Amino acid sequence: MGAAKGKRMPRAVREQQMMDAAVRTFAERGYRAASMDEIAELAGVSKPLVYLYLNSKEELFTACIRRERTTLVEAVRSAITPGEPADGQLWSGLRAFFTHTAEHPYGWAVLHTQARTQGEPFAREVAVMREEIVAFVTLLIAEAAREVHRDPSLAEREVAGLAEALVGAAEALAVWANTTEGVTAKQAATTLMNFAWAGLGNLMRGEPWTPPR
Template identity: 60%
Template sequence: MPREVRERQMLDAAVVGFAKNGYQSASMDDIAEQAGVSKPLVYLYLKSKEDLFTACIRRERAALVEAVRGGTSERHTSADQQLWRGLCAFFAHTRAHPDGWSVLHRADTQGEPFAREVAGMRAEITELVRLLLSRAALDAGCEGEFAEREVSGLAHAMVGAAESLAVWANARTDDAPSAKETAATLMNFCWTGLEQMIKGARWSPHR
């Protein structure tokens, strides 16, 4: 069997094992058995448990970012429609690959170098969102200061909310929302508020 096929089998089994048990508790014996290979072969191909976990994170990270980029790739449409499609792609992917999403979500708490890999993924997606929000603000005639100063913070907040919603949606069983329903929840929460900010409306604690 070609090496790349063997490695894919190992990574598939490892993602399931890490998602179910976490990094510390996942067993290399169980992962090898699930992949249908010997444990020495896993170590031969992927060196160590740390390297195996890193490889899983990188594969799942690349797949998720590619899905979001694909959702926002239509250039001849409005910024809100691009953002909507990107969110739908994000939630569809995390729903279709719950183990992969669990690995990425859990990796954030496992320290370096795993958290750094997830931070890189988050930075890529946040930059996509920032560009779309900036474009929406500029198209509406907002001052450059707003586009530069506030849009960056809003992009980080939106990505954080999306990650939290993905965890929430995947945890539901009986009444699990669809990807579009979850995306609509976030668009209603964030985009409606952004539209008001673009128009100059601001909340103040002293009103």
């Protein structure tokens, strides 16, 4: 990327180029160990230019988290077609999630590994993303359950725990899929559907599992 040094280009393009380099550096080196010199070198620009465009290392890391958070949430939301059966919507969302995390492994590493371990305010930035996805999944499951049970008063809190568990499983599975050779996004999504939908399907039919007395 050094060949790009000195080449004139629009500010927005140059800024994204620097952020791409920053995301990769933070993912590979960790927030503490990553240096602005490394980021500038990878981006093919001078270190003063990185500071001019993106200010401090802390602000750069925050900007990277927000960009990766936004693109991941948008990828999941845009993949789901309202009005589809609940299992179809969940399948579409999971495939989009695993496809995105596989195609953007550095971004996923920044969100799932780096940001969460660096304390506030970075961890909070990721928590906002997770809360949004959990709320979205909760609403999806609740709406499907209301339709099946013909009970418009069914509270979202009754399925909120299932959404938390499902999102947590997806996060863990994405890490496994990205570090296990030969696992595709479709296979990862199928694995989670096989694991989760049996239980969700029983819930929809009014046949939840209950512990033995």
